[in-house]
Amino acid sequence: MKSFIELLNNYAPLNEGCIKDLTKEITEIHLLKDEHLEENNKHPDSFYFIVEGIVRVYYLKDGKDITDWFASKNQFIGPILNIYGGKPIQQYVQVLENTTLLVIKNNALEKLYKKYHSFERIGRLIITQTLIQLSERVIALQFYSAKEKYELLLKENPGIIKRVALKHIASYLGITLETLSRVRGQ
Amino acid sequence: MKSFIELLNNYAPLNEGCIKDLTKEITEIHLLKDEHLEENNKHPDSFYFIVEGIVRVYYLKDGKDITDWFASKNQFIGPILNIYGGKPIQQYVQVLENTTLLVIKNNALEKLYKKYHSFERIGRLIITQTLIQLSERVIALQFYSAKEKYELLLKENPGIIKRVALKHIASYLGITLETLSRVRGQ
């Protein structure tokens, strides 16, 4: 919780009142390996911060499980509304290790945005950061070979390989499990 | 100019003082077909709004000209810092038709963000919108065939085909000009 506030403070200074209001709206939850956030099958209505552990965000495409995003310690998961053919995709969040999360409801988030300018600023900065990350991914998908995409992931997120099943890595990279296996065999 | 303010107001209501300050910082420029924004070769330091016309944002990858984004009437172009292998990519903006743009310097933008909460909010909302668009593109790149990507573009931006050279469409879609040509021949 402290580390969360600290992290936000790095984006922009938060005043006491805002921290107080924010703290009131946050709840901490613990999930065990392979559990899902219980909000599945609902419209996503919360924002999460990962205190410890690792999760993946995924969706179903033609019945196949596609990993959209990994997040681990000190990272955020927001309801990044994914769109497919003009329609929002139902997204799910699965915990890949025992994980501690902070949760805040979207409507509480909206209220804080409205009430505190500095909080709105932090929201803007975090989203901007996410946008930049995503833009790198677009380039990777457009030009990198399977091997290059795997190596980029290794470079940017070295720990992930040991913690996450390869099938999830494969779908995240947009390649098949078989191709990933061959790439890894050098 | 009016349409610009109106458009912003749709995101969040701006007060008089903010509109006044904003207006002071905006300059209108006119560019002819094929001209470039003169800020090329510099670090991008402005934000644009397209009043009329169409532009493309592109970068060079291994000497090849890759279109990253199209923008036309009533759309924004920000310095969406693209990253490639961890390094920011120099981006260029070329006008594809005679075009009228509004320009605001980044540092003026930052001042307005700081001064007006409602302006910061608009910034957050516009970036969020961009993020959603980009997330759709990630899915398209991961799963769509060349034909499907082309059809998606046709559906979402029907006018663009007649206004933009096919080679730019091709590099935007992440396919070769030859493949695009074949796809178009049904």
Next chain:
DNA sequence: CGCCGAGTTGAACTGAATCAAGAAACGTGG
């Protein structure tokens, strides 16, 4: 011990890239 999910390996297939050549459209100057 035997099952089951996860990962590996192999062979055939395919969508798109590449390379190459030609056609069509465009603009500029005579």
Next chain:
DNA sequence: CCACGTTTCTTGATTCAGTTCAACTCGGCG
């Protein structure tokens, strides 16, 4: 308004990275 060169687009033949399908291996767990 036409001739010429440049740029843009099309078409064809070949190649290749990655998919698909299928069989097999490995490790954990009831």
